[in-house]
Amino acid sequence: MAETVRIERDFIGELSIPASAYYGIQTMRAVDNFPITGVPIEKELIFALAAVKKAAAMANMDMKMLPPRIGEVIIKAAEEVMQGQLLDQFIVDSIQGGAGTSINMNMNEVLANRGLELLSKVKGDYFHCNPNNHVNMSQSTNDAIPTALRIAAYRHAATLLQTMEQLHEGFVQKQVEFDDVVKVGRTHLQDAVPIKLGQEFGAYAKVLSRDMERLQEASKRLLSINMGATAVGTGLNAKTAYIQKVTEYLGEITGLPLYTAEDLVDATQNTDAYLEMSAALKVCAVNMSKICNDIRLMASGPRAGFSELLLPARQPGSSIMPGKVNPVMVEVMNQISFQVIGNDHTIALACGAGQFELNVMGPVIAFNLLQSLKIMNNGMDVFHRFAIKELDANRDHIKRVLDQSFTMITALNPHLGYDVAAGIVKEALRTKQTITSIILERGLLTIEELQEIMHPEQMTTPGIAGERFLHMG
Template sequence: MRFEHDFLGQVELPDEVYYGVQTWRASQNFAITGHRLCPEFITALATIKKAAAKANMKTGRMPEAVGEAIVQAADEIIAGKLHDQFIVDAIQGGAGTSMNMNANEVIANRALELLGKAKGDYEVVSPNNQVNMAQSTNDVMPTAIRIASIQKTKLLISELETLHHGLRQKSEQFQHVLKMGRTHLQDAVPITLGQEFAAYADTVKRSIKRISRAMDNLFTVNMGATAVGTGLNAEPEYIKEVVRQLSILTGNTMVSASNLVDATQNTDELAELSGALKVCALSLSKIANDLRMMASGPKCGLSELILPAMQPGSSIMPGKINPVIPEVLNQVAFQVIGNDQAIGLAVEAGQFELNVMEPVIAYNLFNSLTFLTNAVRTLQQRCIAGIEANEARCRELLDSSVGVITALLPHIGYEAASAIAKEALRTKEPVKDIILRQGLMTADQLNVILSPAEMTKPGIAGKQYIKKIS
């Protein structure tokens, strides 16, 4: 065991742990979610500490031996080691001070080991004096949230691009499949299944653009702002260098905020990204709704689509297969929408020079990014890629619908079309058969007018045949 103390007093810690007294206090105070910091956020914290150590060595404030030990300790964390030593809860009071101190203490104690010193010998390497040199929780936290969010957002965008490509492929595969379009859940006019999937693809493409634009704002950070944005205890040379080091270490072009006070006070860019995720979730959920409806059946529903069979659908009904992949996407969308609400409230709750609600912002934003990424990957791999069209059923529903009558309006007029529609609904006789029986048009004329190519593009189908009947 070893003893560590802060200004509140002394605590006894197992000698094998790398965290210190402030981390221990936080673990006692904040047993909230049961979730610890995600790997990307831990890595972001270690990256910041490494960048700060390098910058402080360059300005001459930090001795090389201490700085190199901090860098090496940070590198180990970046490589995935010591993550089990980050024990604080993901939601906590203190604006993330406990998260920052968890990183400071783990890095300090590992650096001490590398220097041949005992853990807790903070006269040599202190969590506050050396690892946190020229920093504050109030610039470390916002920067770490941004770095982790950028990494997660890039993964999401990659999955969305794969989904976009998959939907495009399906739109081409289904471009010849004519089916009944619907508005108000009622028969409307014909459309191709390919056109519907092309619309889904374009929806995803817009989400990619929105999310990418929102991500662009995250490359601006407030490192060097320290406590309130005034840069107290941070040299101008350090501020430039730490951002330069972050660019090198992350592979991103990080930029120092032009107004560090603003960048320390406000978290609107995180709300903007969350908002883009919410819109993406809404769009994806609408697609999932359509897939579930078109796959309903298989005997007593629409059954226009055949979704890949993923698992038995019931513990009591043999042979039942449920649309579990679209269903899970719907649920993820609901969660992302709820997360956005929490983020919005937290962003609004900042006061004066700091938003102390950053932990709950980070927790919900990271969850939204992770959940959406996994859901999009699941949708593409386990649903979209294997979707098949039930062409016979699409044709059956189309032939039995009165919706095709709309294509005949320019040829026979609204009144005649209405009468035919009414008769078709009453007798269940196909519209095409009624028109032929009444001698209003020939079979050749109807075949042209009611062809997929004519009914699913702008213009008047079979224009050469127009002969209105009054």
């Protein structure tokens, strides 16, 4: 049997709405108008917007503008949404025209119709609980949606920072674990001088700590909200006391130290807080991609590559090559980094596309910013758990390559001079002899002096080599 419908009307006309649906006519118009990504509104944004509606209802009740009987059911409905109920009723596409009006009205209609149900009224009987007049009271899309986005982004960033801290600790643990592994260092992808594998992972930990600092600083700007700004920041239709109350209630509901922006016109026009957060994510993505490139190269092989790192095997690597295992957890982190870098460009274009009193590109900013935060968190989580935690060093191979390399010749510069040292390398390449044997044959240094100068671990500690040279001189 066909589902029964109800007829809803707006100033454009009327539409048939499934009788059981909590959404209404403006949601359906958005569904028809914007079949764009197929991706619904992000759950964290739904939670945040429901919190905004709850806080607004509480503040409007304090102002004696919203009848308690209606305000209480709006609050109850908003709480249900925040608990994860009715999520299937949020059906508008993430990318849409209208600066987020469709997202706002989807929420308003769901809360209004659930409120009507709690009042024992039929859905669509908006005289008793109206999406615009009651749920959206003292608000505009232009303050409700930006505030919800700031809350959602802040919460995502807090989760990401926790995950980054775990990855940072993972790098630090590998720094300690690999402190005794001296390997060939490389510049220009060519053999350079010895370095500890632990030092390389220590550098990864350091750059990640700076990424965390940047993200923490950017997060602070998201706590400034423009609730009460309404349409253009002038606060039309919102009482001054309401502006203070709604921010206080929203802080209590979310547990965040939210505060009203110093200039509501500025806070409504400008979107630099999102751009700053995205920029911090982009820098982190670039750094993570570089780290992943290093790890993939060091793990390349197992016979024809560098073969310095041993990654945990997560899945078969080929449908045709038996036994092949690919560095999939590192590759996925690379790809996430590329996506975040691309998202940042989209966000930059959208943030620069505002005109006058409003940036209407909010939906694409929200879509990309929340996606970047979410996939960075998920990617760093699996990268840490499935790649870094059980990562091991191919110690025997690393030592063998170091012993056969010319990387320690640099330590001889102060004793033999650059030209003599370069000539020794050239002869070693031509004759296949070792550097040590050539130096001893020529009588340039004694075996004791060589052992003193060319100890690889000493060459990886700043200052020691110079001090030893002065002592020998």
